[in-house]
Amino acid sequence: MGKPHFDLFNLSLFSLFHLFILQFPTTISGIRKDISLQENKLCRTTVQGRYLLSDDRGYVCKALSLDSWSNCCPGYGKRFSCQGCNVVSQCCNSYEFCVSCCLSPTKTEKELALKVKIAKPVTSGTYMNVFDYCAGRCRHNSESVVHENAYISDFHHCFSLPSNSSGGADTQSEIRLSGINVVVGRQGESCDSVCKSKGQSCVPNKLAVLNKCELIQKYMSCKGDCMASIGADQPAEVVEDAPKHLNPGACLFTRTQSQLSCDGSHRHTRRLCPCA
Numbered sequence: 001m002g003k004p005h006f007d008l009f010n011l012s013l014f015s016l017f018h019l020f021i022l023q024f025p026t027t028i029s030g031i032r033k034d035i036s037l038q039e040n041k042l043c044r045t046t047v048q049g050r051y052l053l054s055d056d057r058g059y060v061c062k063a064l065s066l067d068s069w070s071n072c073c074p075g076y077g078k079r080f081s082c083q084g085c086n087v088v089s090q091c092c093n094s095y096e097f098c099v100s101c102c103l104s105p106t107k108t109e110k111e112l113a114l115k116v117k118i119a120k121p122v123t124s125g126t127y128m129n130v131f132d133y134c135a136g137r138c139r140h141n142s143e144s145v146v147h148e149n150a151y152i153s154d155f156h157h158c159f160s161l162p163s164n165s166s167g168g169a170d171t172q173s174e175i176r177l178s179g180i181n182v183v184v185g186r187q188g189e190s191c192d193s194v195c196k197s198k199g200q201s202c203v204p205n206k207l208a209v210l211n212k213c214e215l216i217q218k219y220m221s222c223k224g225d226c227m228a229s230i231g232a233d234q235p236a237e238v239v240e241d242a243p244k245h246l247n248p249g250a251c252l253f254t255r256t257q258s259q260l261s262c263d264g265s266h267r268h269t270r271r272l273c274p275c276a
């Protein structure tokens with residue numbers, strides 16, 4: 001009579017043990033599944049600054065605060081910060097904040113940025129992504145340099161589209177002149193003076209945008225030809241009562257952009273000025 005009781009006890013114990021074991025695979029499987037779904041975001045960062053960095057998400061942080069696992073800046077602070085930037089001229093006094101500001105979708109149009117060549121040679125490739133564009137453009141920008149070795153101002157980290165970038169010229173010019181008040185000056189007046197009379201300042205790096213015949217002709221009468229010239233007063237129009245050898249009524253642009261200057265003037269021309 002005792003043996004059946006023993007077998008029943010063993011059977012019950014075995015069943016409980018089996019049920020206990022079967023619970024583990026389900027639990028372990030669930031844990032492994034959760035781990036596999038975790039996203040490990042690895043950031044790219046600028047490398048130029050000694051103290052500050054900007055990551056490809058648009059955050060700026062101190063180099064020592066960079067997360068060692070993700071290589072990202074901490075998520076606090078303003079994203080796409082334009083601290084120390086003139087959002088009209090799209091130039092900043094800090095490389096890292098230039099990159100951060102540039103990464104904002106409201107400041108840089110991805111479609112146009114990815115058409116920009118990395119260097120001047122025809123064989124040069126284009127930027128692969130907006131971060132590469134911003135990091136490269138903020139570092140190297142010929143439009144913020146004068147005389148090839150000096151900066152126009154402290155705001156020399158600029159991310160605006162270059163004058164020779166691909167795409168429709170009219171569309172690009174409109175984008176690059178967004179927020180700019182284009183003013184035709186009086187005879188013999190510099191752009192510094194023209195803009196000051198409007199309660200604004202001349203934006204140096206926008207002179208290169210206006211330094212094109214199609215734009216000069218849009219804002220000025222240009223009764224004569226549009227001619228290449230040399231001088232710090234360009235883009236400009238020669239006044240009609242100027243001496244004949246100066247081509248009265250002609251519009252002038254320069255092929256030497258390093259000569260473009262806000263303080264240039266000529267007693268026989270009226271300047272086309274970018275003010276903001």
